[in-house]
Amino acid sequence: MARMVVIKISSSFCFITMFSLVFTTNTTMSQPKYMFTFCNQLRDNFTSTALYESNRDTVLSNLRLRSSLASYSNATSGLNPNMVRGMFLCRGDISQTTCQDCVTTANLQIVRNCTSSDDEEAFIFYEECMVRYSDWSFFSVNEDRPYILRYAVTSAPDTVSFGLRLSEKMNELIGKVSNGSPTPYFVKDRERVIGFEGSYYMDSIVQCSPDLDQMNCTVCLRLAFQEMSGYCSQCQWAQIFTPKCLLRFETTSLGSPSIGSGSFNMKGKGIRGIVVPAVASLFVILIL
The missing domain is CATH 3.30.430.20 (Gnk2 domain, C-X8-C-X2-C motif)
Structure with missing residues (x-):
């Protein structure tokens, strides 16, 4: 079924649309429903180092392991200026196995999607979970950006x-x-x-x-x-x-099946976004 995707973003937002994506996963895993990836440069002079990437990989690995036990966890690795913090949040109505599968898939994909040496922060959203990492301490801080909104037409x-x-x-x-x-x-x-x-x-x-x-x-x-x-x-x-x-x-x-077609809306500031659409999707890009 055709689906419309609407991206509403600021003028500083750079978007990348990918119409094909190939990666290997365990075929026994449930496949989460991918929505969006945000890759962010917070400081003009930031350049990812091998140590920063190693700390990021450690954080993501720890999050993957913890996703078998809970619907939320956070992790930290390294010392400033190469310290990395990360977290995941799974929807509370899904099983622990589905949560673990989503976080595992997200951890693999977030690194593939955010490859720039300027990317010091990244978010990846699925319908079932969200995974993120950053070099700043966002724990206990309320944030309303970026967000992903999916809704029915x-x-x-x-x-x-x-x-x-x-x-x-x-x-x-x-x-x-x-x-x-x-x-x-x-x-x-x-x-x-x-x-x-x-x-x-x-x-x-x-x-x-x-x-x-x-x-x-x-x-x-x-x-x-x-x-x-x-x-x-x-x-x-x-x-x-x-x-x-x-x-x-x-x-x-009552007496009718649910309908799955819908639209997307994403909002962020100063962030690069990556959309991986389904086949037969229609995209409408709005730049503010």
Whole structure:
């Protein structure tokens, strides 16, 4: 099915589109759904050294090993100015095996995608997880850029009242996840909705990186929902993934299958992005 990808970026953003990508993975692994890679130069005088790359590889290796045990972890290797920090965050509704497969794939691909000697920071986003590394200490820091937003081109089952219901649901779940949920910083919800235009299920997820405190978790999620609402307040489904939190919702009309076609929106500043599209995709590039 054809899919439209919309990239909204600043004028300093350089994008690279790759229509083919070949890499070897274990065929027994589940294949995560790739979305985007951001490669970033933070300082004008930064040049990656062999020691920096070695520390990066150590961090990524440690993250891969830890992904078999948890849905979040961070790691550090080396001393300044070649110290590297890294983290991964998996969606809380996936299995530990799926999380490990996603992080393993992401660790291989992030190094292949960000090859410039100027790349001191990188993010790679899949639907199931996010992996990043950097030379600055981002632990416990709330960040709203870069983000990746994927959403349906089809409308929600009940367009009359859906926007208000979605806002109420997200506000409810953000309050729960920030004030002590059974699984730290993760809430999953399913609600059967009786709407003016038919009944449907609304499945929702809100999640924060555990290194955030409650206040920053709330801020992260509210900013993410604000961005999401600007593009898809009436969408059938959507997911936004930022460096420190994510929101996801999906509506399913009773008796109808879910639909998987959608659009993308990415936002970053001063970052190079790499898109690896699926076959039969349409790209619309908007430069601000």
